[in-house]
Amino acid sequence: MDSNVEDNDEYEIKKIIVDDGQAPMRIDKFLTNRLLQVTRSKVQNGIRDGLVTVNEDLVKSNYKIHPGDEITVMIPINAEYDGVVEPEDIPLEIYYEDSYLMVVNKPAGMVVHPGTGNYTGTLVNAIVFHLQNTDLPVLPGNDPDRPGLVHRIDKDTSGLLVIAKKENTLKHLAEQFHDHTVERKYQAIVWGEMGKEEGTINARIGRNPKNRTMYQTYPEEAIDSSKDAVTHFRVLNNYYYVSLIECVLETGRTHQIRVHMNAVGNTIFNDQKYGGDRILKGTMFSKYKQFVDNCFKMCPRQALHARSLGFIHPETGKKMFFEAPLPEDMASILDKWRNYVKDRIEK
Template identity: 60%
Template structure:
């Protein structure tokens, strides 16, 4: 009896693909459940093992058990009988902070903690669930996501433009692609930056050993080109308040570029910024930083300004937003602390 015989006679063609990962060439043999833990956000080991027991994990076209060892170049898929949840968009009456709206588009100030579009572990409460409730017949982007021209991470706050017509979607998407839109973020990063301003360049792609992270490939052999211009706004002792202007819009771009130059975002758990990376070993300092983490329980990043040409009028619109209260309170604490360093 082969290892696949215990599964039902269902074929992969009858199932919906939810995830598809290719193991890197340097992948050491690793149990498939452990492998998938590195690749699927918000997944638990129990859920992955349950999926394996139910025959939902396939490697190179065959169903496998949870103890299958993934090897270099294996193609690992997670398949289910239901379509991915992002296609099951349920309208939800979630209030939106609308900064601007007309017939063609709207600009939304997204709070930290709100996911932009549905995906694994976040099937409701997203910005798109709210948008499809408040607006009818939003155009879909190339990923079938209504209204979305661009996105920001769940725990990043700030401004997003949403298209209300096909014409606006096409026009705005082209501006982001052509790098003619303006986007400025404000971040708190670990360490006192040497330069007052500068530019970070380095291709960004997924970390082959942990797909929940992106990383910089400075030789340009992998990934997509990425350019971030930064300027120091305020030095606060062991952290720095920085303005970051995006020339490109890669996933986690600011978070990855800042880590690459040794200035990880403050309290950015995914990239190690939720540890004390700079400062003293005093117990009081440790307590102070932990209090700051409680005040700002997320990566310190806010999409502050957004500028683009209006798809109908041709006028260049620029929007600005206040730093949210959690970031302001954290900055104030560091200001007071820095006076005594």
């Protein structure tokens, strides 16, 4: 069980009924004893990532099981992964590199690190190959298959990531992320108009209790099932039925921009998980439907891009700032929407 579950839905569902004579025991220890060849850390990661429920409720690793409890475990079908990252000769778009760190532009469709259903072909596999003679550090509490990683972006989100080569670099970059001093801006194409030119979405985020590969917003008092999340947005352009926006994150929750935009009625264009892969704004004329379908085909993923990244270099103290232009798929559909708006104005 690992943490990239949102990108793969192929699981074996295992149900365990706790015996009447079972003494109280932490669920992570219980499952480690019951599931062959699965380490306790993997079990804990699976519990953390919502792959384990007790009586249909999410629990924490320290939950004490009771006789009669029904435990449901989602086990990846492709569970033979041994946690060893294999170097793979995969091209990297490197924006910057020195002895301490590197900044890369991840393409859409590439998973950041090995995990459920994605044990090869990841960004980490490519980095390990590129830095074959480098013993990359791992953040405390992370699995060894996440070397050098300070942060992540979703598989189908493109954009900039910083990779640490040395332990001290990793530590200082992690502190900057924790203190929210890292500058990160995203660009997204969303359905509809935002209603105002700029604003802030402050809504807690947690897992969807009915679909544990999805997330949703929660009320402020739901502190046990969610975490605080703040997204600032600014409208860059409106195209009648879609808008190009810029987002700045105060927090870095999983799927944060995707969930917040969905919550306010501006789902990210072609975000299949959150319903953006159907017409949410506009007409139902066949010509318009064909136009949107063509846009979906041109950008067959959520239209979200990690555009810029700024941080203080842990070794030199210099301010580093990088920008990656919109990838071709997002730029192409924006061109189509610009032409669509132009045609409407001229008519």
